[in-house]
Amino acid sequence: MTDTFLNDLRAAIGSAHVITDPDRLIAATHESRGRWQGEAIALLRPGTTAEVAACVKLCAAHSVAITPQGGNTGLVGGGVPFGGVVLSLGRLNRIRAVDALNSTLTVEAGCTLAEVQTAAAEAGRLFPLSLASEGSCTIGGNLSTNAGGTAVLRYGNTRDLTLGIEAVLPDGRILNLLSALRKDNTGYALKDLLIGAEGTLGIITACVVKLFPAPLSRATAFAGLKTPEDALATFDILRRRAGEHLVAFEYLERFGIEIVTTHLPGARDPLETAHPAYALIELTSADGSAGLNARLEEALSEAMEAGLVEDAVIANSEGQRAALWSLRESMSEMQKYEGASIKHDIAVPVSRVAEFVTRGKALCEALLPGLRPCPFGHFGDGNLHFNLTRPRDMSDEEFLALYPQFNQAVHDLVAEMNGSISAEHGIGLAKREELPRYKDPVALALCTTLKRAIDPQNIMNPGKVLNL
Amino acid sequence: MTDTFLNDLRAAIGSAHVITDPDRLIAATHESRGRWQGEAIALLRPGTTAEVAACVKLCAAHSVAITPQGGNTGLVGGGVPFGGVVLSLGRLNRIRAVDALNSTLTVEAGCTLAEVQTAAAEAGRLFPLSLASEGSCTIGGNLSTNAGGTAVLRYGNTRDLTLGIEAVLPDGRILNLLSALRKDNTGYALKDLLIGAEGTLGIITACVVKLFPAPLSRATAFAGLKTPEDALATFDILRRRAGEHLVAFEYLERFGIEIVTTHLPGARDPLETAHPAYALIELTSADGSAGLNARLEEALSEAMEAGLVEDAVIANSEGQRAALWSLRESMSEMQKYEGASIKHDIAVPVSRVAEFVTRGKALCEALLPGLRPCPFGHFGDGNLHFNLTRPRDMSDEEFLALYPQFNQAVHDLVAEMNGSISAEHGIGLAKREELPRYKDPVALALCTTLKRAIDPQNIMNPGKVLNL
Numbered sequence: 052m053t054d055t056f057l058n059d060l061r062a063a064i065g066s067a068h069v070i071t072d073p074d075r076l077i078a079a080t081h082e083s084r085g086r087w088q089g090e091a092i093a094l095l096r097p098g099t100t101a102e103v104a105a106c107v108k109l110c111a112a113h114s115v116a117i118t119p120q121g122g123n124t125g126l127v128g129g130g131v132p133f134g135g136v137v138l139s140l141g142r143l144n145r146i147r148a149v150d151a152l153n154s155t156l157t158v159e160a161g162c163t164l165a166e167v168q169t170a171a172a173e174a175g176r177l178f179p180l181s182l183a184s185e186g187s188c189t190i191g192g193n194l195s196t197n198a199g200g201t202a203v204l205r206y207g208n209t210r211d212l213t214l215g216i217e218a219v220l221p222d223g224r225i226l227n228l229l230s231a232l233r234k235d236n237t238g239y240a241l242k243d244l245l246i247g248a249e250g251t252l253g254i255i256t257a258c259v260v261k262l263f264p265a266p267l268s269r270a271t272a273f274a275g276l277k278t279p280e281d282a283l284a285t286f287d288i289l290r291r292r293a294g295e296h297l298v299a300f301e302y303l304e305r306f307g308i309e310i311v312t313t314h315l316p317g318a319r320d321p322l323e324t325a326h327p328a329y330a331l332i333e334l335t336s337a338d339g340s341a342g343l344n345a346r347l348e349e350a351l352s353e354a355m356e357a358g359l360v361e362d363a364v365i366a367n368s369e370g371q372r373a374a375l376w377s378l379r380e381s382m383s384e385m386q387k388y389e390g391a392s393i394k395h396d397i398a399v400p401v402s403r404v405a406e407f408v409t410r411g412k413a414l415c416e417a418l419l420p421g422l423r424p425c426p427f428g429h430f431g432d433g434n435l436h437f438n439l440t441r442p443r444d445m446s447d448e449e450f451l452a453l454y455p456q457f458n459q460a461v462h463d464l465v466a467e468m469n470g471s472i473s474a475e476h477g478i479g480l481a482k483r484e485e486l487p488r489y490k491d492p493v494a495l496a497l498c499t500t501l502k503r504a505i506d507p508q509n510i511m512n513p514g515k516v517l518n519l
Numbered sequence: 520m521t522d523t524f525l526n527d528l529r530a531a532i533g534s535a536h537v538i539t540d541p542d543r544l545i546a547a548t549h550e551s552r553g554r555w556q557g558e559a560i561a562l563l564r565p566g567t568t569a570e571v572a573a574c575v576k577l578c579a580a581h582s583v584a585i586t587p588q589g590g591n592t593g594l595v596g597g598g599v600p601f602g603g604v605v606l607s608l609g610r611l612n613r614i615r616a617v618d619a620l621n622s623t624l625t626v627e628a629g630c631t632l633a634e635v636q637t638a639a640a641e642a643g644r645l646f647p648l649s650l651a652s653e654g655s656c657t658i659g660g661n662l663s664t665n666a667g668g669t670a671v672l673r674y675g676n677t678r679d680l681t682l683g684i685e686a687v688l689p690d691g692r693i694l695n696l697l698s699a700l701r702k703d704n705t706g707y708a709l710k711d712l713l714i715g716a717e718g719t720l721g722i723i724t725a726c727v728v729k730l731f732p733a734p735l736s737r738a739t740a741f742a743g744l745k746t747p748e749d750a751l752a753t754f755d756i757l758r759r760r761a762g763e764h765l766v767a768f769e770y771l772e773r774f775g776i777e778i779v780t781t782h783l784p785g786a787r788d789p790l791e792t793a794h795p796a797y798a799l800i801e802l803t804s805a806d807g808s809a810g811l812n813a814r815l816e817e818a819l820s821e822a823m824e825a826g827l828v829e830d831a832v833i834a835n836s837e838g839q840r841a842a843l844w845s846l847r848e849s850m851s852e853m854q855k856y857e858g859a860s861i862k863h864d865i866a867v868p869v870s871r872v873a874e875f876v877t878r879g880k881a882l883c884e885a886l887l888p889g890l891r892p893c894p895f896g897h898f899g900d901g902n903l904h905f906n907l908t909r910p911r912d913m914s915d916e917e918f919l920a921l922y923p924q925f926n927q928a929v930h931d932l933v934a935e936m937n938g939s940i941s942a943e944h945g946i947g948l949a950k951r952e953e954l955p956r957y958k959d960p961v962a963l964a965l966c967t968t969l970k971r972a973i974d975p976q977n978i979m980n981p982g983k984v985l986n987l
Contacts, residue, residue, distance in 0.1 A: 152755060152870035153901070197704050208702060210711075211679060220961070227959040233900040234676060234866045235939035236665050236715055237946060237958055238966045238984060243678075243711035247704055264762035287620060294732035294805035295763040337762035338814075346806075398702045402620035432701040433621070471703035478705060490705055491695040493688065497973070498706045504972035505965070516706060 056113045057093060060136075063105040068096040068142070079120060079137040082128060087480065089131040091118070098142040100217060100225060100256040106138055107254065108223030116513050119250040121192030122163065124184040126396075127479030129196065129249045129515050140191045143256055146170045154262040155214060155231040160191025160255050167260065176262035179206035179298075183380060191255050197247035199475030204431040205298040205335075206263065208475070210246045215259035218245050221252070221506035231259045244501070249477050250512040252505050264337035266298075270347040271333045271372045274354070274363040275326030279405035279430075281359040282330050286401075286431055288357075289332060292350040296334040296343060300431030301379050302408075303329040306440075307386075307425050308378060314388040315381050321364050321374070330430070331379050382427050386440060391447035392425065393457045395437040397465045398474035404433045407468060414460055415439055419453065434474040437461060462489060478516045486516075524581045525561060528604075531573040536564040536610070547588060547605040550596060555948065557599040559586070566610040568685060568693060568724040574606055575722065576691030584981050587718040589660030590631065592652040594864075595947030597664065597717045597983050608659045611724055614638045622730040623682060623699040628659025628723050635728065644730035647674035647766075651848060662723050665715035667943030672899040673766040673803075674731065676943070678714045683727035686713050689720070689974035699727045712969070717945050718980040720973050732805035734766075738815040739801045739840045742822070742831040743794030747873035747898075749827040750798050754869075754899055756825075757800060760818040764802035764811060768899030769847050770876075771797040774908075775854075775893050776846060782856040783849045789832050789842070798898070799847050850895050854908060859915035860893065861925045863905040865933045866942035872901045875936060882928055883907055887921065902942040905929060930957060946984045954984075 060069045070076065071093045080089040092115075097103045110117050116135025123130050130137075140161040148157035151174040158167050164185040171178035179202040180193060188198075194216065198209045206212065215230045228242050245253055276282050279302065286300050305327050312318045334343045347365060354360040366372035386392050399407045412424045421442030428436040439457060441450035462472045466489050473482055487495060495517075502509075502517055509519055528537045538544065539561045548557040560583075565571045578585050584603025591598050598605075611627035612634070618624075619642040626635050632653040639646035647670040648661060656666075662684065666677045674680065683698045696710050713720055744750050747770065754768050773795050780786050802811045812833060822828040834840035854860050867875045880892045889910030896904040907925060909918035930940045934957050941950055955963060963985075970977075970985055977987055 150868060150870050152751070153868040154758075155868070197708075199702055199704075203702065207679075210708065211675075220965070224961045224964075226961045226965065228962055230937050230939070231868045232866045232937075232939050232942075233869065234667050234671065234897075234902045234942035236667075236941045236943055237939055237950075237954060238962065239720070239969055240665075240678065240708070240711040240715055241962055241965055243708040247708055252707070264759055283620070290622075291732055291805065337759065398700045400618060400621040400623070400699045401701065402618050429702070434702045469698050469700075471698065471700050471705055473704045474700070474702035475704055482705075486705060493692045493694045494696055494706065494709055496692075497688070497694065497709055500972050501707055501969065504968050 053092060056109060056115065059109050060093070060095060060106060063109065064095065064097045064102045068098065070094040070096065079123065079139065080132055082131050083123060087128045087131040089133050091132040091135060091137045094137045094139060096139050096142050100143070100219065103138065103219045103254055103256050104223045104225050107219050107221065110136060110510055111222050111508060114508055114510060116510050118512050119195070119254045121160065121189030122184065122187040124188040125192065125196060125479060126476045127481035129477055129479035131480065133514060138254065140189060140256065147257060149174050150231060151176060153231055155259050156262060157229065157231065157257065157259045158190055159257045160189060162190050164188050164190055164193055171262050172265065174262065175265055177265045178260060178262055180209060180212055183383070190258065194246050194255050194258055195248065195250050196477040199429065199434065201301070201429070202298050203429060204300060210243055212261050213242065213246060213258050214261055216242045216245060216255050217257040218253040218255045221508065221511040226253065229257060229259060249479060249516050251502060251516050253511060266335035267337055267339035268341050268343050269333065269335045269372070270343035271366040271375055272347050272351060272363050273321045273375045274330045274332065274351060274360045275322045276328040276330060276360055277326070279328055279408035282328055282430060283405040284357070285330060285354045285359045288354050289350050292353070293334050293346050296336050296341070296346070298335045299331065299333040301331040301428065302430035302435065303331065303379060303382065303427045304425065306423055307382050307427050310389055310425070311378050311381050311385045314385045315377070318378060318381070322362050324362065326361055331375055379427070386425060386438060389423070390441045391450050392441065393439045393454050395458070395461050396474050396476045397437055397461065397470055397472060398432065398434040399465060399468045399470035401431065401433040403468050404430055404435065407464070408435065411437055411461060411464055414464060415457060418457065418460060458485065480515060483516060483518055521560060524577060524583065527577050528561070528563060528574060531577065532563065532565045532570045536566065538562040538564065547591065547607065548600055550599050551591060555596045555599040557601050559600040559603060559605045562605045562607060564607050564610050568611070568687065571606065571687045571722055571724050572691045572693050575687050575689065578604060578978055579690050579976060582976055582978060584978050586980050587722045589628065589657030589663070590652065590655040592656040593660065593664060593947060594944045595949035597945055597947030597980070599948065601982060606722065608657060608724065615725060617642050618699060619644060621699055623727050624730060625697065625699065625725065625727045626658055627725045628657060630658050632656050632658055632661055639730050640733065642730065643733055645733045646728060646730055648677060648680055651851070658726060659723050662714050662726055663716065663718050664945040667897065667902065669897070670766050671897060672768060678711055680729050681710065681714060681726050682729055684710045684713060684723050685725040686721040686723045689976065689979040694721065697725060697727055717947060717984050719970060719984050721979060734803035735805055735807035736809050736811050737801065737803045737840070738811035739834040739843055740815050740819060740831050741789045741843045742798045742800065742819060742828045743790045744796040744798060744828055745794070747796055747876040750796055750898060751873040752825070753798060753822045753827045756822050757818050760821070761802050761814050764804050764809070764814070766803045767799065767801040769799040769896065770898035770903065771799065771847060771850065771895045772893065774891055775850050775895050778857055778893070779846050779849050779853045782853045783845070786846060786849065790830050792830065794829055799843055847895070854893060854906060857891070858909045859918050860909065861907045861922050863926070863929050864942050864944045865905055865929065865938055865940060866900065866902040867933060867936045867938035869899065869901040871936050872898055872903065875932070876903065879905055879929060879932055882932060883925060886925065886928060889913070926953065948983060951984060951986055
C-alpha cells in the first residue's frame with residue numbers, strides 16, 4: 052500500500068515535495084523543545100490549495116492520518132505526528148490580495164505572522180496579532196490555535212481578526228468561505244468552527260484577516276505596585292480613562308524582573324526601588340496628536356493618589372519603550388536559567404485575576420516550600436502564564452515529576468473560578484487528558500459528535516484535542 | 520399521542536404555561552408583518568433552563584418540532600412555526616449577574632435588548648448592540664440571528680459581543696458554556712456555532728455579553744455628498760482621522776430624505792440645499808474631554824477640501840443629534856407611505872460598497888423604469904438595506920410580483936462582488952431557497968452535515984435556514 056500511496060502523492064504534488072528521508076523528517080516530527088518525538092512516513096509539501104486537496108483525498112482513500120503543520124512552534128504538541136503523514140503548509144505562502152480600503156488582507160496559511168504584519172504595514176495598516184514566535188509561526192497555525200498574544204485587550208483573538216477562510220475538509224473537498232465581509236449571516240459559523248480546531252476538522256489553506264489604522268502615536272509605562280489587587284484596580288482606572296486606546300496591560304512580579312535583569316544582557320530595572328508587582332501598560336492611537344502621554348500620566352496619577360501605583364516611568368523614546376517590552380518578552384526565555392519550570396496558560400474573569408494570583412501562589416507554595424512562582428502575562432484579558440520555577444535546592448528532574456500534581460492543583464483552582472485551563476495555547480496533546488476533568492461534559496460530547504460527523508475516518512490530526 | 524404529550528408538558532412546566540387556546544396562539548404563530556402565518560399545537564412558556572430542557576426532552580421523545588421564539592421580531596420568518604410547538608423564552612428574563620470589573624453581564628435569553636442595555640448602563644457600562652426593535656426583540660433572538668445594528672463598525676456583531684452561552688440541545692441536554700472569559704481555547708467554538716444558527720441547532724437560554732466603557736462624549740454629523748463613491752472616500756478619511764472613535768457611518772440618499780421629511784411629522788432636511796447622497800457620522804469616546812467635535816470638524820474639512828463633502832452640519836445638542844438619527848431610523852417605516860418596496864439586506868467588501876450602490880441602482884432601474892431605489896444603511900460595514908420602492912404609477916401587487924426577479928438580479932450582483940445575500944437578518948424561510956444558488960456548495964453541505972449530527976430527528980426549528 053505505502054508504495055502506491057507515496058507514488059500517487061509524488062504524481063500529485065511532485066517527487067521533490069514528498070519527503071521520506073528520515074534525516075529530513077526530523078524537523079517535522081519532533082517538537083522544537085524536545086517534549087514530543089513523533090514519527091511519520093512522509094512530509095508532504097503541497098504548493099497550492101488544489102494540491103493540499105489532492106493529498107488529503109489520497110490520504111482519505113488510504114485511511115492515512117494527516118498532521119497539518121505550520122511553523123511547528125505550537126506549545127501543546129498539536130503539530131506532532133504519530134504515524135501517517137505531516138502536511139506542511141510552508142509552500143502556500145503567497146499574499147493573495149491586499150485591499151486597503153476594505154482593511155483586509157487575503158493570505159495563504161504558510162505565510163509567517165511577520166510576513167502578514169509586513170504586508171499590512173506596506174498597505175499603511177496594522178495587523179495587530181503579535182506573538183513571541185511571529186518570525187517563524189504561520190498565520191495558518193495562528194488560526195488553527197486561535198492565537199492570542201499581546202494586543203487581545205484591544206483587538207481580540209485570532210478568531211476575532213479573521214473574516215474568511217479557505218480550508219480542505221477531511222475528505223478532500225475545498226471549503227470556500229474566503230469572503231472579506233464584516234457581516235454575513237448565511238448559515239452556520241463554519242469559519243469559527245475550523246478556527247481553533249487545531250487541525251482536527253480540516254486544513255486551513257488561506258484566510259482573510261482584518262486590518263486596522265496604523266498607530267501613529269503610542270505611550271508606554273512601567274508601574275511598580277504592591278499587590279495584584281492593586282494592579283487590577285489600576286487596570287480599571289486605565290480602562291476608564293483610556294478605554295479605546297488601551298492596547299496592553301501586562302502583569303509581572305518582582306521575581307520575574309529579577310530573573311530578566313540577572314540573565315538578560317543589558318536589561319535593567321526601570322524603577323529605582325523594588326516592587327512586589329508590576330504592570331506594563333501601553334496606549335496607542337491612529338491619531339498622531341492624541342496626547343497619549345498626558346492621558347497615561349493622568350491615569351497613573353489617579354492610581355498613585357489612590358495609593359495603588361507606588362512608582363512609574365513612562366518611556367520617552369522608542370529605545371526606552373523597547374527596553375520595557377523586552378522585560379516582559381524575555382520572561383519565558385530567561386526563566387530557563389533558573390532551572391526547570393512548570394507552566395500554565397490559564398484565564399479567569401478579569402474581575403478575579405488578582406484573586407487567582409494570590410490564591411494560586413499560596414496554594415502552590417504550600418504544596419512545595421521554596422517554590423518560586425513566576426506569574427506573568429495578559430492581566431487585562433484575565434490570562435496569565437502561571438509559571439512555577441523549581442526551588443533552588445531541588446533537581447529539575449525531581450521537580451518536573453510534580454508536573455501533574457501542580458497542573459491539577461492550579462487547574463482545579465481555575466475551574467473553581469470558572470476559568471479556562473487553556474487561554475491561548477490550545478489543547479493539543481498536552482492537555483487532552485485533562486480536558487474531560489474541566490470541560491462541561493455535554494460540550495465535550497458535542498465536540499466529539501462534530502469531529503465524528505466531519506471526519507468519520509478520524510484521519511485529520513487524530514488524537515489531538517479529543518482522545519478518539 | 521397529543522393528549523399524553525400535552526399533559527406531560529403541563530406536568531413539567533405548569534398548565535398555565537402550556538397554551539393551546541387558538542386565540543392566544545395567534546401572536547406566536549403569525550409573523551408580525553403578516554408575511555407568514557404558521558400554526559402550532561401549543562405555545563410553551565417554560566420559566567427556567569431546566570424547564571426548557573424538560574420541554575425539549577418531551578418533544579424529542581415524541582418527535583415533535585420546536586420553534587424557539589424570542590420577541591418574534593425577526594424579518595426572515597425564522598420564528599414562524601409550521602406544526603409542533605412554539606417555545607417562548609419570554610419567562611427566562613432574569614439578569615443573572617453583573618460584573619462591572621469584568622465588563623460582563625450574564626442574562627437570560629428572554630430579556631429584551633433594551634433591558635440588557637439598561638442593566639449595562641446601571642453598571643456604568645455600555646452594551647453597544649442597538650437595533651430598531653430593541654424594545655421588543657430579545658437578547659436570545661439577537662444571538663440566534665447574530666444581529667448587527669448601528670454600532671457594528673466599532674463593536675462588532677452580536678457574536679463578537681458574546682463570551683459565553685447556555686443552551687438546550689435538540690435532545691434536551693443542557694450545554695453549559697456560560698463562562699465570562701476573554702480567552703478560552705479548550706475545544707471547538709460551540710458558542711459561535713449556536714450563535715447565528717437561528718434556533719436550528721438548539722435553544723440558547725442564557726448568555727454572557729461583553730460591556731464597554733460608557734461613552735462620555737459624542738459627536739454627530741450629517742454630510743451632503745454627490746455620489747456613493749464620494750461617501751466611500753469620506754469614510755476612508757474618517758476612519759483614518761478618527762479610527763478608534765468612529766462608531767457609525769450610515770448612508771442615505773436624497774429619495775430617502777425626501778420620504779422621511781415628507782411623511783415624518785417634524786422631520787426636516789438638516790442641510791440648506793439638496794444633495795444626492797448623505798452620510799450620518801458618529802464618533803464617541805469614553806473620555807469626556809476627547810475633543811470629538813474638533814476632530815470631526817477637521818475630518819470633514821479635509822473631505823470638503825478634497826471636494827468630497829458638499830455641505831455638513833454637526834449636531835450641537837442632544838436634540839439635534841436625535842433629529843439626525845431619526846432621519847436614518849425612520850427610513851424603513853416612512854418608506855411604507857410611498858407604496859410597496861422590495862427589500863434586500865446585503866453586504867459587500869467595504870471597498871466595493873459604492874460600486875454596488877451605483878451598479879445596483881442602474882441594474883434595477885433598467886429592469887423597471889420609474890423604480891425608485893432607496894439604498895441606505897451601514898455603509899461603513901459594507902452592509903446596505905438595498906430597498907426598491909415601486910414606481911409611482913404601479914400597483915403594490917403588480918410590483919411585489921416582481922420580488923423574485925429583483926431579488927435574483929440584486930443577489931447575482933452581490934455574488935459577483937463576493938458579497939452576502941444576508942448581512943444581518945439571517946436566512947430563516949425568506950432566503951432558504953435562494954441560499955443554494957449563492958452559498959459555496961461545500962459549505963452548504965457541511966451545514967447540513969452539522970445539522971444532521973446535532974439534530975438527527977430534525978425537530979429543532981425544522982425547515983429554517985436549510986431545506987431539510
